Structures are given as structure tokens and as C-alpha cells.
Amino acid sequence: xxxxxxxxxxxxxxxxxxxxxxxxxxxxxxxxxxxxxxxxxxxxxxxxxxxxxxxxxxxxxxxxxxxxxxxxxxxxxxxxxxxxxxxxxxxxxxxxxxxxxxxxxxxxxxxxxxxxxxxxxxxxxxxxxxxxxxxxxxxxxxxxxxxxxxxxxxxxxxxxxxxxxxxxxxxxxxxxxxxxxxxxxxxxxxxxxxxxxxxxxxxxxxxxxxxxxxxxxxxxxxxxxxxxxxxxxxxxxxxxxxxxxxxxxxxxxxxxxxxxxxxxxxxxxxxxxxxxxxxxxxxxxxxxxxxxxxxxxxxxxxxxxxxxxxxxxxxxxxxxxxxxxxxxxxxxxxxxxxxxxxxxxxxxxxxxxxxxxxxxxxxxxxxxxxxxxxxxxxxxxxxxxxxxxxxxxxxxxxxxxxxxxxxxxxxxxxxxxxxxxxxxxxxxxxxxxxxxxxxxxxxxxxxxxxxxxxxxxxxxxxxxxxxxxxxxxxxxxxxxxxxxxxxxxxxxxxxxxxxxxxxxxxxxxxxxxxxxxxxxxxxxxxx
Numbered sequence: 001x002x003x004x005x006x007x008x009x010x011x012x013x014x015x016x017x018x019x020x021x022x023x024x025x026x027x028x029x030x031x032x033x034x035x036x037x038x039x040x041x042x043x044x045x046x047x048x049x050x051x052x053x054x055x056x057x058x059x060x061x062x063x064x065x066x067x068x069x070x071x072x073x074x075x076x077x078x079x080x081x082x083x084x085x086x087x088x089x090x091x092x093x094x095x096x097x098x099x100x101x102x103x104x105x106x107x108x109x110x111x112x113x114x115x116x117x118x119x120x121x122x123x124x125x126x127x128x129x130x131x132x133x134x135x136x137x138x139x140x141x142x143x144x145x146x147x148x149x150x151x152x153x154x155x156x157x158x159x160x161x162x163x164x165x166x167x168x169x170x171x172x173x174x175x176x177x178x179x180x181x182x183x184x185x186x187x188x189x190x191x192x193x194x195x196x197x198x199x200x201x202x203x204x205x206x207x208x209x210x211x212x213x214x215x216x217x218x219x220x221x222x223x224x225x226x227x228x229x230x231x232x233x234x235x236x237x238x239x240x241x242x243x244x245x246x247x248x249x250x251x252x253x254x255x256x257x258x259x260x261x262x263x264x265x266x267x268x269x270x271x272x273x274x275x276x277x278x279x280x281x282x283x284x285x286x287x288x289x290x291x292x293x294x295x296x297x298x299x300x301x302x303x304x305x306x307x308x309x310x311x312x313x314x315x316x317x318x319x320x321x322x323x324x325x326x327x328x329x330x331x332x333x334x335x336x337x338x339x340x341x342x343x344x345x346x347x348x349x350x351x352x353x354x355x356x357x358x359x360x361x362x363x364x365x366x367x368x369x370x371x372x373x374x375x376x377x378x379x380x381x382x383x384x385x386x387x388x389x390x391x392x393x394x395x396x397x398x399x400x401x402x403x404x405x406x407x408x409x410x411x412x413x414x415x416x417x418x419x420x421x422x423x424x425x426x427x428x429x430x431x432x433x434x435x436x437x438x439x440x441x442x443x444x445x446x447x448x449x450x451x452x453x454x455x456x457x458x459x460x461x462x463x464x465x466x467x468x469x470x471x472x473x474x475x476x477x478x479x480x481x482x483x484x485x486x487x488x489x490x491x492x493x494x495x496x497x498x499x500x501x502x503x504x505x506x507x508x509x510x511x512x513x514x515x516x517x518x519x520x521x522x523x524x525x526x527x
Contacts, residue, residue, distance in 0.1 A: 025147045028136030028507035030186055030483045031490035032500070033129060033153035041148035042110035043140060044089070050080045054088035062231050063092050063123045070127060074134045075144050089113065092123050102189075103154035106130060108146050121233035122154075125187050129153070135511055136504075157444065159405060159458025160489035161190035161237075162482060164474060165465030167197040167248075170215040173225050175471035182475060182517055184232045186486035191229060192237045192304060192460065195294075198247035199269050199466075203238070203297075207289040210252040213268075222297040230299065237357070238298050240290060241306030243276040243341055250274050256283050258319035273311040278337040279321030284344040291345070295352035302381070303349055307342065308359035338374040346377060357381045360393050360404065367392070376402060381457060383407050387432075391446055398452050407460040410434065411442035412485060414477045415464040418520055423477065424467030436505070436522045440484035440498055459489040472518035479512060479519040480505050502526075 026036065051071060055064050067090060068079040082088050091114045098105070098118035104126035105116045115130070117123035129151060134141045162183050164171060171179075180191060195203045201211045204218050217225075222236075229236050250257045251266040258277045265271065276283045295303060316322040317334040325337060342358075349356045360382040362369035367388050376382065382402050384393045387409035397404045406412070416434040417423065424431075445453040461482055468474050483505055487496060502525045512519045 023136060023138045025133045025137035025140070025149055028132045028504060028511070029129065030132065030501070030504050030508050031487040032495055032504070033151045034156075034490075034492050034495050035152040037150040039148060043145040043147045044108050044110055044113055046075060046077060046089070046144040046146070050078045051090055052082040052088045053079045053090040053092065054082050054085045056085075056091075056093045059120050060092050060094070060123060063120060063127060066124065066127050067092065067130075070131050070134075074131070074141050077144070091115070093117070094119070094123070098122065098154075100154045100158075102158065102187075104129075104151075105153070106133075106149070106151040108149050110148070113146060121189070124184075124233055125153075126151075128185055128187060131185070132508075136507055155187070155490040156492050157456065157458035157489050159190060159460075160188045160486065161192055161405070161458065161460035162188055162478065162485075163192040163194060163239075163407075163460055163462045165194040165197070165463060165468065166202045166217075167194050167241075168199045168465035169468050169470075170200070170202055170213075171468075171471055171474065172215075173217065173221045175474075176225055177228050178471055179474060179478075180229050180232060180234055182479070182512065182515075183482065184234060185511075186483060187490055188482070188486060189233055190235055190237060190458075190460070192239055194239045194241065194465070196240050196248065197245045198272050198274075201248045203294065205290055205293050207293065208253070208286065211249060211290075213248070219297055226297075226299050235300040235302070236298060237300045237302050237304055238294050239304035239306060239357075240294060241304075241308070242287065242345060243278065243306075243338075244274075244308065244310035245306060246276050247271045247274050249276075253286070256280065256286060258315045259321055260318050261315065273314050275310055275312075275315040276341075277319060277321055278316055278341045279319065279323075279325040284348075287345055288348040288351075291348040291354075292352050295349070295354050301353070301355055302357055303354040304357040304383075305342075305345055305349065306359060307338075308361060308385070310338070310361075312337075335373060342374075342377070346380070350379075355379060355381065357383060357405070360384045360386070360397070362386070362389055362393060362396075372396065372400075376400075378402070381405060383460065385409055385412075385462065387413075394446055394448065394456075395452075398448075398455050401455070403455050403457050405457050405460050406442070406444040407462050408442070409462075411439055411488075412459070412461045413464070414461050414481055415467065418477070418481065418522070419524060422520070423473070427466035434481065436481055436484060436525060437498065439481040440487070440501055442485070442488045443493055444488055445493075459485055461485045475512075476518045476520050479517065480509055480522055483508060 071077045089112050093116045095116040101119050102122050103118045104122040106126045107114045115126035140147050200213045202216050204212045248268050254262045312334045346356050361373035363371045383405045384390045385407045390408040416431045
């Protein structure tokens with residue numbers, strides 16, 4: 001009886017706290033599921049100190065571990081596996097009738113909790129939703145009950161990514177694992193690693209040992225990270241950025257630069273605007289070796305090769321070797337050299353079993369633009385990133401048959417400040433603000449008819465690393481804006497609402513803080 005009274009008092013304190021939003025089983029759901037039904041049916045009551053759980057197939061072993069951890073955290077109860085489905089209060093099942101890979105159904109009634117998924121990943125996402133149900137419905141959870149609910153849910157887009165930049169500021173493997181642990185709570189399934197740039201080269205290449213800086217990932221590091229991510233249904237995609245953003249390479253191997261740049265001073269961290277030489281065959285031999293080694297370390301079928309912000313006028317336009325190649329190809333513009341450059345680079349990518357991704361560049365850096373920078377091969381997936389250019393790029397890619405990932409800078413660049421006067425406090429070149437509301441206002445389809453959205457793979461939030469000194473800064477800049485992106489990537493537009501989202505943010509901020517995650521508290525949304 002005393003315990004029951006304490007539970008009631010605890011719940012009343014939570015409900016009436018002036019800092020708390022409404023507490024129910026929908027109040028902490030991010031991303032919002034696409035179909036939810038609640039009612040007045042009796043809850044599932046968990047009695048005793050153990051709960052029986054049935055998993056249909058051995059491939060759900062990690063999901064069993066996940067539900068065990070979840071029940072220990074929320075209820076202080078142990079999960080005990082049973083081989084008999086009828087004896088279980090918790091059932092995790094694979095349902096092949098669910099056709100989309102991430103589709104799951106979560107059902108709670110007075111008899112049992114059941115999660116069915118089209119795949120192990122889908123069951124895992126169902127568990128992430130369950131965790132948020134329990135976090136939001138504090139009173140029921142404190143009483144070791146789960147309110148009745150039915151959720152039938154699958155994502156708007158299959159590709160839901162975040163990007164980190166260890167080339168500029170190195171992030172050790174354990175910190176990357178910590179970041180993965182947070183992103184999967186919100187159903188992200190891709191982590192892109194920007195491994196090379198002017199400021200550094202963060203992966204060991206056996207053929208070119210001088211490339212790596214003082215801190216780098218070994219092959220063993222990458223294997224450990226990839227296996228950790230794979231268990232959590234995250235693919236890790238490597239990015240080696242070429243032909244620009246290559247000062248760290250050219251400082252060690254200057255003969256790979258254009259002829260007039262070979263003797264120029266190259267200070268890693270200060271020098272910029274240099275490129276690999278398009279007319280030097282040795283560049284393609286080197287890149288083939290690098291791509292071979294990197295492709296062999298990562299299980300993802302995808303590999304990103306950059307292709308952005310190439311300062312062609314200062315490099316290829318002034319290089320004798322590049323001019324010679326232009327003459328041979330009957331080109332009239334130096335930018336056309338991107339065609340043979342990427343013919344060579346992407347041939348290596350394909351040879352080693354990967355599908356290429358490139359940053360999406362148009363024929364102008366700012367509006368207006370009306371064409372690609374160069375004709376991208378049909379198998380290239382393009383990442384739309386330049387602020388203000390996304391609608392044009394979206395329409396062009398639809399017309400020309402290219403798949404596209406939406407990462408528009410005005411919504412998805414998380415190195416930008418979240419609020420006036422907020423971080424970053426250095427390397428801020430006059431960045432625009434990307435507030436939480438602005439991040440949330442992203443519609444990846446930009447209001448286009450559904451028939452013109454089929455080529456959209458999904459979304460990505462990019463966290464460039466100039467001012468990201470450690471993982472605490474990375475999570476602070478990511479969250480809660482990544483909540484907004486999670487909902488943009490998962491939830492259909494008709495099920496999204498800024499007013500609803502604002503109420504669901506703070507319980508999740510609280511959950512991350514309790515897990516030791518550095519996160520920005522968006523006080524302004526409560527005003």
C-alpha cells in the first residue's frame with residue numbers, strides 16, 4: 001500500500017510540475033509514427049520480477065538484448081527468453097506480409113506486448129518506439145504497466161542519415177559508437193564519415209602511409225565500428241573527398257597537384273583551394289589504390305567521393321597538363337574536365353563493388369542555376385546541399401533520372417548556430433542560424449507531387465567539424481535538431497505538426513540528458 005501511495009504522489013508531481021508537458025504514451029514519440037490508435041482498453045500489467053519473451057528467429061537476438069535492457073531501465077525487471085510463444089508476455093516476430101523493410105507493428109493489450117517487423121531492423125525500430133511510449137507515459141511505467149496502444153508504422157524514406165567530420169577534428173571509435181547509440185533512438189540508419197579534407201586525413205591507407213595524420217582509424221578500428229553499427233542496423237558510409245578538399249593529401253604527395261601548384265606552400269589547416277590534377281595519370285593510380293583499400297574496410301554498398309567546391313579556375317584552368325587534356329577532349333570549359341576525372345574515379349568505385357555518391361553541384365554556386373556542373377553518370381546518387389539551390393536540383397534530378405539525398409544547408413547543416421549568440425564560438429565565418437524550427441520546416445519533397453518524389457532516397461544532417469572539438473560538441477550541435485530531421489525522414493507530411501513536435505521535444509531532451517548526452521535545451525520553444 002505504501003509503495004502504491006508513493007507511486008501516485010510521484011505521478012502527481014510530474015503531472016503538475018510547471019516544467020512538464022502532458023504525460024501520456026504519445027508525449028515522447030519522435031519521429032511520430034504514421035498510424036497510432038489508443039483507447040480505453042485495459043493495460044498490460046507486468047507482475048513478478050521476470051517477464052517471458054519469445055523471439056521467433058535467432059536473427060532477433062540483438063533485439064532480445066535490447067528489450068532486456070529496456071525493461072531493466074524502465075521497470076527494473078528482467079527478461080527471460082521462452083521457446084513457447086503462448087507463454088510470453090512479450091513477443092518479437094518477423095512478419096513477411098509487411099513488404100517495406102522498416103515496416104513494424106506494435107500492439108499492447110492486457111495479454112501481451114507484440115512487435116512484428118518486416119525485418120530485424122523493423123523490430124528494432126518498434127522497440128525504439130516502445131521505449132518512447134514508456135518514457136512519455138511516466139505514471140503507467142512507474143506502476144509497471146503499459147497502456148493499450150496499436151501502432152502500424154513505416155518510414156516515408158528508407159535513407160535517414162547523419163554525417164560526422166573526423167577529418168577536421170578526430171573522433172575516436174568509442175565516441176562514434178556513443179553517437180550511434182543516440183541516433184538509433186530516432187531511427188537513423190546511416191552514418192556518413194567525412195574522412196578526408198584540407199585539414200586532415202583520418203584513415204590509414206597502407207599503400208600511402210604518409211597520408212594519415214597523428215590520429216587516424218586503423219583497419220581494425222573500422223571493422224570494430226562497422227560491426228557495432230551493423231548490429232544496430234546502421235550502415236557506415238565512407239567519404240573520400242576529391243578532386244578539391246585535398247590539401248592534406250597534396251602536402252604529403254605534391255606531385256598529385258596541378259603543375260603550377262606543386263611547389264606552392266601547403267600548410268594543413270590553413271591552405272585551401274587546391275585540387276588533384278585531372279591531367280595526371282598518376283592521380284588515378286593513387287586513387288584506385290585508396291578506393292580499393294577503403295572499399296575493403298566498409299560493408300556498405302555505398303561510397304561517397306565528394307565532388308564539391310572544386311576551385312577549377314585556380315587549378316585546372318591554369319594547369320598545362322589539364323589544358324592538354326582539354327585539347328585532347330575538345331573541351332571548351334575547364335569544368336568539363338570533371339567528366340574524365342570522375343570517369344576514372346567512379347570506374348574504381350564500381351570495380352571494387354560500390355555504388356557512388358557525390359555532392360550535388362549545379363552550374364552556378366548561387367541562384368539562378370539551370371543545369372548540372374557536369375553530366376553525372378546515371379548510377380551516381382546526388383546529395384543536395386547548397387542553400388537555396390535545392391528546388392532546382394530536385395527538379396533537374398527528377399528529369400534526368402538521378403536518385404537524390406536531401407541535405408539542404410538551410411535546414412540540415414548542424415555546424416550552424418542554433419540560436420543567436422550560441423556556438424560555434426570560433427571558425428564561424430558568419431554562418432546563418434539553423435534554429436530548431438527551421439530544421440523542422442524541412443519537407444524533403446518540397447511540396448512536389450508524389451510522382452516527382454520517387455527519386456528521393458531520404459535525408460541527411462551534416463555536421464562539419466571545424467568547430468566540433470569532441471563528441472560532446474557533436475551531440476550538442478546535433479540534438480535536438482536531429483529530432484526534426486528524424487521526423488522529416490520518417491513521418492508523412494500529413495502526420496507532422498510543429499506545435500505537436502514542440503511538446504514532444506522536451507521529454508526527449510530530458511531522456512538524452514539522463515543518458516549523459518550533451519544536448520542543447522531549446523528554451524525558446526516554450527515561450
